[in-house]
Amino acid sequence: MTKDLQLVSPFPREHHVTLWAWMREFPSSNLDDYGPKNAEELGKSLTTKQQAGEKVYLVVYRGRPVGAIGYARVSTTEGVFRGVCFAKEVHGSGVAFEAVRMVLVRAFRDGVGIVLAYAFADNIRIRKFLRKFGAIRKLAPGLPSSMRGGKVVQTAVYGIRANDFLRAMQRLEVRGGSSIESEAIRGAA
Numbered sequence: 001m002t003k004d005l006q007l008v009s010p011f012p013r014e015h016h017v018t019l020w021a022w023m024r025e026f027p028s029s030n031l032d033d034y035g036p037k038n039a040e041e042l043g044k045s046l047t048t049k050q051q052a053g054e055k056v057y058l059v060v061y062r063g064r065p066v067g068a069i070g071y072a073r074v075s076t077t078e079g080v081f082r083g084v085c086f087a088k089e090v091h092g093s094g095v096a097f098e099a100v101r102m103v104l105v106r107a108f109r110d111g112v113g114i115v116l117a118y119a120f121a122d123n124i125r126i127r128k129f130l131r132k133f134g135a136i137r138k139l140a141p142g143l144p145s146s147m148r149g150g151k152v153v154q155t156a157v158y159g160i161r162a163n164d165f166l167r168a169m170q171r172l173e174v175r176g177g178s179s180i181e182s183e184a185i186r187g188a189a
């Protein structure tokens, strides 16, 4: 599947509206009371993030835009996902899995030892999804909560260590160049 997927960055402006539509498919997974309220605000926030050095990828599958992944390296040892959202039509197809796997391979090759992801604690999809990459969920007390629809919503943080990622990929027997990638990651782990 890797050859059918492209990670395009910077995120093309003409797809701000597309991403906003994907985020609106599951608003309670993607939006709190403080974030963007429309495609224009989303676009401004993406521009600011990218100017600050964050990677925002448009994921294109067989020529069609299907999702977005935000990623930032925050220190020599740590990277953070800054939002992962795919069109409902590709959920469960393995496309999101493969695209996120590609970003993780890049991150670990780049030398980080752990990639974190923050999400609403009640987002079961992302919890199950990240576990496939070897993520460990940490429910740190004192982790900032947010407001969603005027109500407090807890945040969960997930951590994917290079070693755990490698083991998870070996378990799933991901193929298609993964042995080369595994070697590169092993160096960083």
Ligand SMILES: CC(C)(COP(=O)(O)OP(=O)(O)OC[C@H]1O[C@@H](n2cnc3c(N)ncnc32)[C@H](O)[C@@H]1OP(=O)(O)O)[C@@H](O)C(=O)NCCC(=O)NCCS
Pocket: 026, 029, 030, 083, 084, 085, 086, 087, 090, 091, 092, 093, 094, 095, 096, 097, 118, 119, 120, 123, 124, 125, 126, 128, 129
């Ligand atoms: C999170 C996301 C990228 C995962 O991609 P995906 O292709 O759906 O992922 P997968 O199918 O591999 O895994 C999702 C798991 O959640 C399960 N799931 C889906 N809907 C569910 C629901 N309503 N309740 C419980 N589990 C659910 C699926 O069955 C699957 O588990 P399984 O593989 O054990 O059967 C995608 O669902 C998405 O873009 N969601 C909206 C945005 C979002 O929530 N982003 C995270 C916040 S930053």
